[in-house]
Amino acid sequence: MRIAIGQIAHETNTFSNVATTVERFKSWEWDYKEKIIERHLGVDDYVGGMIDKCNQLGIEIAPAFSTFTGPSGMITKETYETLENELITSIQYAGDVDGICLALHGAGVAEGVDDLEGSLLKALRRSIGYEIPIVITLDLHANVTKLMVQEANALLGVHFYPHTDSHVRGKEAIELLEQIIQGEIEPVMHLEQLPLMIPTSTTYHSPAKDINEICWEWEKKQDVVDCTFFHGFPYTDIPDVGVSVVTITNGKPLLAQQVGNEVAKTIWEKRMEFQTDLPNPEEGIQQALSKADYPIVINETSDNPGGGTPGDGTFLLKAMVEANAPNTCFGFIYDPEVAELAHQIGVGSYIDVELGGKTDLLHGEPLPLKVYVKSLSDGQFFQSSPMWRGLKVNLGKSARLKAANVDIIVCSVRAQTFDEQIFLLHGIDVANYKIVALKSSQHFRAAFQSIAKKIITVDSPGLSTCDFSSFHYERINRPIFPLDSVQDYRKQTTKA
Numbered sequence: 001m002r003i004a005i006g007q008i009a010h011e012t013n014t015f016s017n018v019a020t021t022v023e024r025f026k027s028w029e030w031d032y033k034e035k036i037i038e039r040h041l042g043v044d045d046y047v048g049g050m051i052d053k054c055n056q057l058g059i060e061i062a063p064a065f066s067t068f069t070g071p072s073g074m075i076t077k078e079t080y081e082t083l084e085n086e087l088i089t090s091i092q093y094a095g096d097v098d099g100i101c102l103a104l105h106g107a108g109v110a111e112g113v114d115d116l117e118g119s120l121l122k123a124l125r126r127s128i129g130y131e132i133p134i135v136i137t138l139d140l141h142a143n144v145t146k147l148m149v150q151e152a153n154a155l156l157g158v159h160f161y162p163h164t165d166s167h168v169r170g171k172e173a174i175e176l177l178e179q180i181i182q183g184e185i186e187p188v189m190h191l192e193q194l195p196l197m198i199p200t201s202t203t204y205h206s207p208a209k210d211i212n213e214i215c216w217e218w219e220k221k222q223d224v225v226d227c228t229f230f231h232g233f234p235y236t237d238i239p240d241v242g243v244s245v246v247t248i249t250n251g252k253p254l255l256a257q258q259v260g261n262e263v264a265k266t267i268w269e270k271r272m273e274f275q276t277d278l279p280n281p282e283e284g285i286q287q288a289l290s291k292a293d294y295p296i297v298i299n300e301t302s303d304n305p306g307g308g309t310p311g312d313g314t315f316l317l318k319a320m321v322e323a324n325a326p327n328t329c330f331g332f333i334y335d336p337e338v339a340e341l342a343h344q345i346g347v348g349s350y351i352d353v354e355l356g357g358k359t360d361l362l363h364g365e366p367l368p369l370k371v372y373v374k375s376l377s378d379g380q381f382f383q384s385s386p387m388w389r390g391l392k393v394n395l396g397k398s399a400r401l402k403a404a405n406v407d408i409i410v411c412s413v414r415a416q417t418f419d420e421q422i423f424l425l426h427g428i429d430v431a432n433y434k435i436v437a438l439k440s441s442q443h444f445r446a447a448f449q450s451i452a453k454k455i456i457t458v459d460s461p462g463l464s465t466c467d468f469s470s471f472h473y474e475r476i477n478r479p480i481f482p483l484d485s486v487q488d489y490r491k492q493t494t495k496a
Contacts, residue, residue, distance in 0.1 A: 013308025049170025106142020302462030
C-alpha cells in the first residue's frame with residue numbers, strides 16, 4: 001500500500017493588515033519529498049503522526065508537499081495559486097498511490113477564496129478524480145464547510161485545546177485511510193453548523209471538556225467512527241464562520257445526522273457557559289500580586305500571534321513596567337528592530353528603545369524605555385511542550401532586556417509562547433518568578449499548567465480579543481450568537 005502525505009496549513013485572521021505571502025510560508029516551512037519526513041519524523045504533530053503510523057503499518061510513504069506558516073492576514077491571490085499548483089503537481093509527481101492524507105487547517109482564507117481547504121480539495125479532485133480516497137486532518141478552530149465534507153472521504157479534527165492530540169489524530173487519519181482503501185469502512189459524514197461563535201476555550205475545563213466527553217460517548221456506539229466538536233475561528237469574516245460538529249459513521253447517514261444533531265443541541269444549550277468576563281491587564285497584575293504563591297502566569301489573549309495578531313502589542317507590558325514589581329518577566333514581544341539593536345550594542349549596555357506597537361494602532365503604542373541588555377541569543381531551540389514536542393523553533397535574533405524590575409524578552413519572529421524554552425534560552429527560570437507574562441490564548445497551558453500556581457487571562461483591544469462586538473463583520477451569516485439574539489440554532493440563517 002502506498003499513501004501520499006502532505007500539508008498546507010494557515011489560520012487566517014481577515015482583520016489583520018499583515019498579508020500572507022509565499023515568502024511568509026517559506027520562512028516557516030516549504031518542503032518537498034524526503035525533506036518532509038526529515039523535518040517531521042519524531043515530532044508530535046499531524047504529519048509526524050502520519051509518518052509514524054505508516055511506518056508502523058508497513059505502508060510506503062509518498063511525501064508530496066508540506067508548508068505551514070503562523071497565523072496572519074489574508075493569503076494573497078498569487079500565493080493561493082502557488083499553493084494549489086504545488087499541491088497538485090507534487091501529488092502527480094508522487095506517482096501511483098492508493099490514498100492521500102493531508103494536514104490542513106480549516107480556517108484558511110485567500111483573496112477571492114473564502115474556503116482555502118475546500119477549494120484546494122476541489123482542485124485536487126479535478127486532477128485525480130474521486131477513485132483515490134482522501135482523508136484530512138483539521139485544526140479544532142476550523143470553520144468547516146460543506147465543500148470540505150463533499151470533497152474529502154473523511155476529515156478528523158483535533159479534540160484538545162491546547163492541541164496536544166495532533167500526533168494522535170495524524171496516526172488515526174492514516175489508520176482510517178487504510179481501512180477505507182481495504183474496504184473495511186465506508187465513511188459517511190454529516191456536518192452540523194451552528195449560528196454560534198465562541199471565545200477561545202480550553203478543553204481542560206468545562207464547558208468544552210464536557211462536549212468532548214459527549215462526543216466520545218457517541219463514538220462507543222456501533223458504526224460511529226468519529227465525532228468532533230469544532231470550535232471555529234471567529235476572527236474570520238466569511239459566511240461559514242462558527243462552531244460545527246462533524247460526525248463520521250460506517251455507511252449510516254441517518255445515524256451520522258442523529259449524532260450531529262444531538263451534540264449540536266447540547267452545545268447550543270451550553271452557549272452561555274462559553275461567554276467570558278476577563279480582567280484588563282492592570283486588574284490582572286493586581287490579582288497576581290495579591291497571591292502569595294508563585295509563579296503566576298498572565299496570558300494576554302487579545303494579542304495572541306497564534307490567532308493572527310501582531311505579537312507586538314504593549315497593553316500588558318506597559319502595565320507591568322508601570323507596576324514595576326520585583327521578579328516579573330515578559331516573554332516575549334515581537335520587535336526585530338529592537339532585537340537587532342540589542343545585538344549591535346551588546347550585553348552589558350544600556351539603550352533607549354521604542355519597544356513594540358509598530359504593526360498597527362490597535363494593540364497599543366510603542367513603549368519608550370531605557371533598558372539594560374542582559375543576554376542575547378539566536379532564538380533557536382526544540383519545543384518541549386506536550387503540544388508539538390520536538391519541533392525545531394527559530395525565533396530569530398532575540399534579547400533579554402531589563403526595564404527596572406521587569407525582564408523582557410524580545411524576538412525577531414512573530415509567534416506565541418508555547419513553553420518555557422524561550423525563557424531558559426535567556427537564563428530565566430520561570431519557577432523563580434512572581435509573574436510570568438506571555439502572549440497566547442490557550443496553547444501555553446500544555447506546558448505551563450503544571451508550572452503555574454495560578455493562570456490569569458487578561459483581555460484588551462486586539463485582533464484576538466474575546467469581545468466579538470469590537471469587530472466590524474460584514475460577510476458572516478446572520479443572525480449569529482453572541483452578536484445577535486438567536487433562539488433556535490436550527491433556524492435557517494441568511495447572509496448579512
